[in-house]
Amino acid sequence: MASPYRQPARGIRKSxxxxxxxxxxxxxxxxxxxxxGQNPRTVIIRKIMTYTNVGNCVVDIGIGLAPLxxxxxxxxxxxxxxxxxxxxxxxxxxxxxxxxxxxxxxGCQVQIExxxxxx
Amino acid sequence: xxxxxxxxxxxxxxxxMVVMPGETVGVWINKVYEFFKVEYIETIPRSDPIExxxxxIAAGAITGVTQLALLEMPNLEFGQFRAEVxxxxxxxxxQGRADQRHKLFTRVATYTRFTHLHDPCGHTTEFYVxxxxxxxxxxxxxxxxxxxxxxxxxxxxxxxxxxxxxYDWKEGKLPDQWTRIPATAHL
Numbered sequence: 001m002a003s004p005y006r007q008p009a010r011g012i013r014k015s016x017x018x019x020x021x022x023x024x025x026x027x028x029x030x031x032x033x034x035x036x037g038q039n040p041r042t043v044i045i046r047k048i049m050t051y052t053n054v055g056n057c058v059v060d061i062g063i064g065l066a067p068l069x070x071x072x073x074x075x076x077x078x079x080x081x082x083x084x085x086x087x088x089x090x091x092x093x094x095x096x097x098x099x100x101x102x103x104x105x106x107g108c109q110v111q112i113e114x115x116x117x118x119x
Numbered sequence: 120x121x122x123x124x125x126x127x128x129x130x131x132x133x134x135x136m137v138v139m140p141g142e143t144v145g146v147w148i149n150k151v152y153e154f155f156k157v158e159y160i161e162t163i164p165r166s167d168p169i170e171x172x173x174x175x176i177a178a179g180a181i182t183g184v185t186q187l188a189l190l191e192m193p194n195l196e197f198g199q200f201r202a203e204v205x206x207x208x209x210x211x212x213x214q215g216r217a218d219q220r221h222k223l224f225t226r227v228a229t230y231t232r233f234t235h236l237h238d239p240c241g242h243t244t245e246f247y248v249x250x251x252x253x254x255x256x257x258x259x260x261x262x263x264x265x266x267x268x269x270x271x272x273x274x275x276x277x278x279x280x281x282x283x284x285x286y287d288w289k290e291g292k293l294p295d296q297w298t299r300i301p302a303t304a305h306l
Contacts, residue, residue, distance in 0.1 A: 012232045014207070036179040037209065037231075037261040119233050 041118030054107035155280035165274035249302035
């Protein structure tokens with residue numbers, strides 16, 4: 001059943017690639033903003049799906065690479081569990097930039113679904 | 120007694136015929152209206168053969184202006200179509216090749232995936248193709264990655280016409296009742 005908190009769609013849904021963290025403490029692009037139209041689209045994270053079998057770890061999702069600036073609080077991943085957050089649980093943070101990710105351990109996987117706002 | 124349908128171009132809601140068989144239309148062609156009687160109407164469902172696929176478009180790339188051969192109409196026919204973009208590109212509609220539709224003074228509005236989001240019935244995408252006044256589309260990949268499939272789909276109605284003699288729009292000799300069909304751009 002749809003959550004009563006869920007808003008009508010403002011944009012279109014898209015997913016980024018599965019990003020396997022390549023180096024501990026180094027940010028990398030998780031979702032590339034669509035910006036080749038007349039105006040860049042803004043991005044809201046709607047779902048986060050992660051998996052780790054390399055140990056418990058923390059994941060930061062934000063904007064920018066050096067440094068990464070968090071747009072949501074740090075999330076904690078339990079080893080060998082899939083860890084998921086859906087839009088009811090994620091603050092509606094709208095940014096106009098690539099979404100980036102970093103972790104304190106290499107090898108965990110992160111993928112997000114976003115809503116792109118614009119035209 | 121049932122009410123008569125209110126039929127006109129660009130009508131909001133699910134696509135409807137713009138006239139009934141036997142009624143008169145004025146088709147806007149090369150800056151004049153030409154008058155016809157509608158003999159027959161047929162539906163064109165939204166289906167695979169009415170889908171234009173531009174295929175692979177590199178990141179940010181723009182295709183050439185491509186004639187929509189699948190929407191070609193024979194003599195004494197016109198088509199009424201609505202468009203829906205399926206993949207993440209923008210489409211500019213032209214009728215002829217250099218005459219863009221959905222045009223403002225300084226910009227041309229395009230079809231994108233957002234069109235259907237905000238206009239689910241697609242009435243703002245409606246356009247008409249009369250005989251050899253062909254429709255053309257130019258597509259641009261809006262993303263930072265290559266699209267492997269780039270589809271735009273059409274559906275609507277096909278109208279078979281009979282030429283009406285004795286009417287001349289420039290001379291002001293007009294039928295009593297007729298429906299305007301904007302089949303080319305108003306330049």
